[in-house]
Amino acid sequence: MGSAAPGVVDEQLIRGLTERARAEGLQLTGEGGLLGRLTKLVTEAALEGELDDHLGYAKHDPAGRNGSNSRNGKRSKTVLTEAGPVEIAVPRDRDGSFEPKLVAKRQRRLSGIDDLVISLSAKGLTHGEICAHLAEIYGTQVSKQTISTITDRVMDGMAEWQNRPLDRVYPVVFIDCINVKIRDGQVANRPIYIALAVTVDGTRDILGLWAGEHGDGEGAKYWLRVLTEIKNRGVNDVCIVVCDGLKGLPDAVTTVWPPAIVQTCIVHLLRNSFRYASRKDWATIAKDLKPIYTAPTEQAALDLFADFSDKWEARYPAIVRLWTNAWAEFVPFLAFDTEIRTIICTTNAIESINARIRRAVNARGHFPNDQAALKCVYLAIMSLDPTGKGRKRWTNRWKAALNAFDITFDGRLSATKN
Known part of the structure; x- marks a missing residue:
């Protein structure tokens, strides 16, 4: 048979x-x-x-x-x-x-x-x-x-990921923060910083994770160490670094990437404004602030901000003071092309990552140490792309934005592209 x-x-x-x-x-x-x-x-x-x-x-x-x-x-x-x-x-x-x-x-x-x-x-x-x-x-x-x-x-996989080679240039790098609770004697909030980049191809790339320092917070020395680590992994140039008023970061950026522009995150600036206002006024304040960050020039924005101050300073002086203190890092945004402004203000990619991380972090309540918290955040990030093969697109209008970046930043993207 x-x-x-x-x-x-x-x-x-x-x-x-x-x-x-x-x-x-x-x-x-x-x-x-x-x-x-x-x-x-x-x-x-x-x-x-x-x-x-x-x-x-x-x-x-x-x-x-x-x-x-x-x-x-x-x-x-x-x-x-x-x-x-x-x-x-x-x-x-x-x-x-x-x-x-x-x-x-x-x-x-x-x-x-x-x-x-x-x-x-x-x-x-x-x-x-x-x-x-x-x-x-x-x-x-x-x-x-x-x-x-x-x-x-x-x-072991996290250590390899944290030290992997990076692209030679990024149009934008966002530095964001997730607060976690660490049980070190007593439970206290501790920041974990995430560097999220937009690549020359218009996709997102999470560059790494760093636990904040103990004590009074992070200064220029801390940020110099973080940015130097990123540079040593191959990043020779960044056009724009977007952050939310992180102390010492602008000085570190100037040292590591002298041509880079430090830009205050507009979304964070708006959210921080709402913290000082009654919820019933949020819609009106948002409506009054929008002409400022969409103004065609800095002078036009200054005039509009003066009108905003006249209307709201008596009720919410903290909001006016917030924007005044952030103005130097907000101003660069006004010189950008509309396509570049859209990239900086597009928060869907950031929010999807932060939502996944916060869900994982909140489920655990608190962590025994920084390493346990970093492990949790890393696992949450990896779950967004289990295969590790695909980078999600930042925007569907990337070609127009890329041309705007290349013109605004004197061909730095095309000259150093891999």
Whole structure:
């Protein structure tokens, strides 16, 4: 009788197993289920194959007689799999030199469950919620410490990501801040800074994450270290650095990238204005501020700001003072082409990232240290692009913006483009 094609054999084998399982009343998943049994059979067969390769001969092969090493029984081991806990028999050799690859010594989980835990953590589930999910779906108990150990695996990947080479030039780099709660003696807010760039191709690129310093905050020395790190990774030039009144950052930008312009984030400036106003006045204030940041020239903006001050200073002097103090970093915006202004004010990409990060951060409440908080933020960022292959577009009108950037900044983008 001729042999059947591999695909047919596989299909017949699977059908036979499922029919037998149904006849015996065997469940597909759960403890003792069909998937668990299949996992056990496949894993044990793979381990036997590894031992064959290690010894140089198969089981019962005469070539192994009177050899220097041989099989030496098996040891039982329970591993956590996506089909639930599975007890497997791991073969041993006489001189103890066999090191399994599929299920390494002291390994208690198959790799798939690690990937699942990391994925759930990236989506903002707490360690307790992940434990409950695994217990409900796979019928197994996993400690919070085990979950933490699994997610710690991402730190090597984070270090590699944080040190990867970057583009030689970026039209815009946004430096934003997410506040997290760190339990260092007592729970206190600590900033984590995110550098988000718009590339020459019109896509977003998250350059890295940095924990804020302890004490009174970050100054020029801190920002010089951060920006120098970015420059050392290949960034020779940045046209515009957008931030929200970060102390010492403008001086550091001037030192690292002398031609770069430091621009106050218009969106943050507007949000900070609303903090000082009653909610019932927000719409009117927003309407009165819009002509200022859309003015065609600085002089026109000054005239409009004078009108705004006359109207609102008596009621909200803090808003007028906020804009007055930020004016030097706000003014560059007024000299830009409309296309460039649109890029700077487009916040959808920033907001989608911040929303994912805040969801993950808020789910955990507080962190034991900076490293744990950075791990959480990194996982949230990676969940936005699990494959790591695609950069999302910043805007659909990028060609017009690129031409405006190249003209405004004297061809710096085209001259240094990779």
